[in-house]
Amino acid sequence: MKAIVATKYGPPDVLHLKEVEKPSPKDNEVLIKVYATPVNYGDITARNFSNISPGEFNMPMPLWLPARIAFGLTKPKKSILGSELAGKIEAIGKGVRKFRKGDQVFAYCGMNMGANAEYLCMPEDGMVAIKPANMTYEEASAVPYGGIMALSLLRKVNIKRGQKVLINGASGGIGSLALQLAKNYGAEVTGVCSSPRLELIRSLGADKVIDYTIEDFTKNGKKYDLVFDILGRSSYSRCKGSLTPNGRYLLASFKMRQIFQMLWTSIIGSKKVICALASEKPEDLDFLKELVEAGKIKTVIDRCYPLEQTAEAHRYVEKGLKKGHVVITLLDYNNKT
Known part of the structure; x- marks a missing residue:
C-alpha cells in the first residue's frame, strides 16, 4: 500500500x-x-x-x-x-x-x-x-480530534444554559468544535480569532466575535462564566478580571505554572483555573455523530x-x-x- x-x-x-x-x-x-x-x-x-x-x-x-x-x-x-x-x-x-x-x-x-x-x-x-x-x-x-478534546474538557466545567463563554482560539480544531458544543449546551458564545477567520467562526454559530489583532478581550470590561483558552495564549492573571465571581479559566494546553495556579485557586478564591487532559471514550464519537446528524455541529x-x-x-x-x-x-x- x-x-x-x-x-x-x-x-x-x-x-x-x-x-x-x-x-x-x-x-x-x-x-x-x-x-x-x-x-x-x-x-x-x-x-x-x-x-x-x-x-x-x-x-x-x-x-x-x-x-x-x-x-x-x-x-x-x-x-x-x-x-x-x-x-x-x-x-x-x-x-x-x-x-x-x-x-x-x-x-x-x-x-x-x-x-x-x-x-x-x-x-x-x-x-x-x-x-x-x-x-x-x-x-x-x-x-474526532477536536470533538473529543472539546467535549471531554467542556464536561469538566459543566456549562449551563444562559452562561457566557469566551473561546480564545475559536477557529482551530478544538476551538471550532468547542464553540459549537458550548452553543449546544445553551451558552452565549464569544469567539476570539484573527481577522481572516472571523466569518468562519460566525458561520459556526458564534454570538459575538472578537478580532484579537484589534481588540484585547481582557480589557473590554466584559465578564464571562468561562474563558476557554485553547492554546494558553493568554494567562490567568490577564483573564481574571474578565471572569464572573465564580468564573473558570479552562486550559487545553498548559505548563507547570498553570498547574500551580489550579492548585492555588482550588483553595483560595471563587474563581478557578482548570487544567485538564482529555479522556478518550468510544461512546463520545457516537455522541458526536448524533450531534452532527442533528445539525448541531459541522x-x-x-x-x-x-x-x-x-x-x-x-x-x-x-x-x-x-x-x-x-x-x-x-x-x-x-x-x-
Whole structure:
C-alpha cells in the first residue's frame, strides 16, 4: 500500500510517498481503507519533534522527555503520521461484532498515528464509530480530534444554559468544535480569532466575535462564566478580571505554572483555573455523530490535498493561513465499491 513516511525529523521535505506492507487485522481488529485524514497540530509537532525544546513543548516540562522517548529520541518511531481519519471497513478480524465489511467509519488514532496511509488497523473497541451519514469523508475526518478534546474538557466545567463563554482560539480544531458544543449546551458564545477567520467562526454559530489583532478581550470590561483558552495564549492573571465571581479559566494546553495556579485557586478564591487532559471514550464519537446528524455541529474544509502532496499540505498549515481544516484525500472514493 502507499503511505507517507518520515524516517527522520525535520521540515515537510522529510515526508515521502512510499510503498509499505499492507496491514492485516488481528483478532478483534478492523482494517480501514482510509479516504480522508486531516493535517493537525499534532502532526506538525510529531514531524518536527527534534526541534521542539522543553520550553516550546505545549504541555508541562516533565512530560517532554516521556513524549520525546515515545516519539523517538533520534528519529521518529511513528514514521507514518495522521491521528484521525474517515474511511470504510475493508476487512474484520476474528471476533469482531461491532462492525462489518463496508461500514463507513470515522476514527481517532491518537499518539499511535498511522492515518497517512491507504490502510490502517484499529481495535474494534478503540476510537472508531460509524461515520455521520450527512457528512462527506473529508468533513467527518475532521471531527474526532477536536470533538473529543472539546467535549471531554467542556464536561469538566459543566456549562449551563444562559452562561457566557469566551473561546480564545475559536477557529482551530478544538476551538471550532468547542464553540459549537458550548452553543449546544445553551451558552452565549464569544469567539476570539484573527481577522481572516472571523466569518468562519460566525458561520459556526458564534454570538459575538472578537478580532484579537484589534481588540484585547481582557480589557473590554466584559465578564464571562468561562474563558476557554485553547492554546494558553493568554494567562490567568490577564483573564481574571474578565471572569464572573465564580468564573473558570479552562486550559487545553498548559505548563507547570498553570498547574500551580489550579492548585492555588482550588483553595483560595471563587474563581478557578482548570487544567485538564482529555479522556478518550468510544461512546463520545457516537455522541458526536448524533450531534452532527442533528445539525448541531459541522466542520469546515479549507483545502484538500492528495496523499502524494502531504508535504505541501504541511507547508500550508505551517503558514498559519488556513481557514478551517486541511485534509489529505486518498483516491476517488466515489468511484470505489
